[in-house]
Amino acid sequence: MTTVLIRNADVLLTMVAGQAPIHDGGLFVRDNVIEQIGPSDALPQTADKVVDARGMIVAPGLINTHHHLYQTLTRAVPGANDQELFDWLVRLYPIWGELTQEAVYTSAYIGMAEMILTGCTTTTDHLYLYPNDCTIDGEIKAAVDLGMRFQPTRGSMSLGRSKGGLPPDHVVQEEDAILKDCQRAIEQWHDPKPYAMVRIGLAPCSPFSVTTDLMIEAAKLARTYDNVLLHTHVAETRDEEQFCIERFGDRPAAYMERVGWTGHDVWWAHAIYLNDDEIRMLAETKDACRDKDWRGALPVVQHAARVGDREDSRDARCGGQGRAGGRRLRVERHL
Numbered sequence: 001m002t003t004v005l006i007r008n009a010d011v012l013l014t015m016v017a018g019q020a021p022i023h024d025g026g027l028f029v030r031d032n033v034i035e036q037i038g039p040s041d042a043l044p045q046t047a048d049k050v051v052d053a054r055g056m057i058v059a060p061g062l063i064n065t066h067h068h069l070y071q072t073l074t075r076a077v078p079g080a081n082d083q084e085l086f087d088w089l090v091r092l093y094p095i096w097g098e099l100t101q102e103a104v105y106t107s108a109y110i111g112m113a114e115m116i117l118t119g120c121t122t123t124t125d126h127l128y129l130y131p132n133d134c135t136i137d138g139e140i141k142a143a144v145d146l147g148m149r150f151q152p153t154r155g156s157m158s159l160g161r162s163k164g165g166l167p168p169d170h171v172v173q174e175e176d177a178i179l180k181d182c183q184r185a186i187e188q189w190h191d192p193k194p195y196a197m198v199r200i201g202l203a204p205c206s207p208f209s210v211t212t213d214l215m216i217e218a219a220k221l222a223r224t225y226d227n228v229l230l231h232t233h234v235a236e237t238r239d240e241e242q243f244c245i246e247r248f249g250d251r252p253a254a255y256m257e258r259v260g261w262t263g264h265d266v267w268w269a270h271a272i273y274l275n276d277d278e279i280r281m282l283a284e285t286k287d288a289c290r291d292k293d294w295r296g297a298l299p300v301v302q303h304a305a306r307v308g309d310r311e312d313s314r315d316a317r318c319g320g321q322g323r324a325g326g327r328r329l330r331v332e333r334h335l
């Protein structure tokens with residue numbers, strides 16, 4: 001067992017509604033659990049590691065609810081930046097097709113280190129490309145090495161260009177192989193218990209890169225385990241909306257509802273182009289929407305404001321993290 005004592009902080013913020021900041025505060029941690037918070041003189045006076053936080057503010061770590069850590073390596077590719085989503089993806093898919101396990105580890109390590117340095121202590125990741133020797137294990141190893149609490153999602157793409165999808169065929173996988181590896185990842189890494197440091201989620205990538213069968217089967221598989229959540233992109237662009245109407249006969253949100261992708265165990269990335277009925281449906285099903293990609297960050301903030309205006313939609317939540325050029329945008333809002 002390892003204990004950590006942080007004391008003498010000028011201000012400790014709990015961020016609990018109604019709880020005042022604690023001056024000259026601190027906290028006591030055993031392993032990865034905060035056992036006590038309060039004035040420094042009310043805490044244990046010794047620990048394996050003692051941090052004097054004089055002159056500092058102590059606050060809860062930020063939680064990042066959507067990310068593609070492997071993209072850390074392709075942030076500034078000529079011909080990709082400033083493109084619309086579909087063109088941006090088409091430019092980058094061939095490069096991502098060269099991804100290796102070493103690149104998965106390195107990109108995750110860099111991305112997580114950046115997050116830790118800016119106050120984020122828990123993150124998810126949506127890794128949906130598995131060319132060459134790539135597995136989700138590479139990014140989990142990076143989180144373990146850094147000590148970051150991690151909820152990676154085993155993403156997937158099964159609808160290649162020859163079947164009417166957007167990604168080239170060589171970066172998609174067969175459904176059986178996807179589901180088999182989803183099960184392996186859960187059974188090898190998933191910890192359903194409180195204070196878990198690693199939990200797996202399942203995350204078919206998006207309506208334009210995944211078959212309906214895979215959406216349904218992934219949800220079924222996740223729901224046979226405790227605390228295995230579901231994550232995907234929904235209603236991110238008008239192109240996607242058009243694709244869903246033409247291919248599935250439904251708008252993106254209605255399609256998700258039809259294939260069982262709503263409820264308390266589902267969170268959507270983006271959810272920008274929703275109408276009032278769809279926002280109400282999200283609130284009623286206790287779904288959550290999150291956004292990270294820079295091209296979606298602002299619209300979701302606007303969307304969050306819309307949801308916040310609605311008395312009957314207070315249970316919908318939006319949050320996320322994004323990048324615009326070299327700047328980092330961080331958006332976290334609970335309504």
Ligand SMILES: [Zn+2]
Pocket residue numbers: 066067068126233269292293
């Ligand atoms: Zn995304």
